[in-house]
Amino acid sequence: MSHMVKGTTNFSEENKDILVEALKEAYPGCEVQLDTQMSSYGRQMCDIVVNRKNGGQLGFRKNSEGNYDCHTYEGGYGGEERVRQALKPVYEPYVKGVAKDMMKRNPNLRNYRMGKTTEVDRKGKKMKRVRLSMQGGGGY
Amino acid sequence: MASPQYIDFFIDPETGEMEIKIEGFSDAVCDKMAAEILKNLGMTDAKVTKTASNEGGDGQTRTQSLS
Numbered sequence: 498m499s500h501m502v503k504g505t506t507n508f509s510e511e512n513k514d515i516l517v518e519a520l521k522e523a524y525p526g527c528e529v530q531l532d533t534q535m536s537s538y539g540r541q542m543c544d545i546v547v548n549r550k551n552g553g554q555l556g557f558r559k560n561s562e563g564n565y566d567c568h569t570y571e572g573g574y575g576g577e578e579r580v581r582q583a584l585k586p587v588y589e590p591y592v593k594g595v596a597k598d599m600m601k602r603n604p605n606l607r608n609y610r611m612g613k614t615t616e617v618d619r620k621g622k623k624m625k626r627v628r629l630s631m632q633g634g635g636g637y
Numbered sequence: 638m639a640s641p642q643y644i645d646f647f648i649d650p651e652t653g654e655m656e657i658k659i660e661g662f663s664d665a666v667c668d669k670m671a672a673e674i675l676k677n678l679g680m681t682d683a684k685v686t687k688t689a690s691n692e693g694g695d696g697q698t699r700t701q702s703l704s
Contacts, residue, residue, distance in 0.1 A: 500671040501686040502657040507679030588653045630643040
């Protein structure tokens with residue numbers, strides 16, 4: 498049988514360590530601080546603050562659903578768009594981190610490996626594909 | 638011949654939208670895997686579509702959508 502799951506990725510509190518690693522990979526040379534205030538954006542207290550080498554500071558605060566919301570402040574305009582742009586490099590390493598964690602913990606995936614990320618066209622949309630397949634076969 | 642087993646994660650790097658295809662596992666494992674992925678990726682708005690059961694040997698297929 499097959500399943501198709503569609504939805505939007507959220508950064509879950511349970512994957513805090515994976516998110517921190519994904520942020521480090523997304524923003525090389527950045528500094529990640531935990532449980533600290535942002536230096537801007539009303540000096541909000543955040544669970545994770547990322548000081549990027551280029552592009553300013555990002556803050557992640559846990560919401561009532563147990564997911565992290567991202568905040569940034571750069572000049573006061575285009576907040577949501579700036580967040581969207583800032584998060585673009587984070588999704589791939591985050592999803593790979595979550596998938597690797599699943600492979601460690603799920604006995605059904607014990608003999609699986611992660612392939613290289615490839616760019617694919619999905620209904621006219623450019624997407625990145627990460628495949629988990631059985632070692633020595635099982636994929637194509 | 639057994640169908641290939643794999644999990645594909647399709648990521649839209651612009652928006653963080655995801656499509657995940659879980660292929661070739663038994664019904665029970667496939668259900669569990671989908672639930673685990675939904676939870677791990679915090680996909681609260683997710684739509685799950687099941688296609689084609691290969692169990693039972695009757696050659697029939699079934700589909701089920703959850704949203």
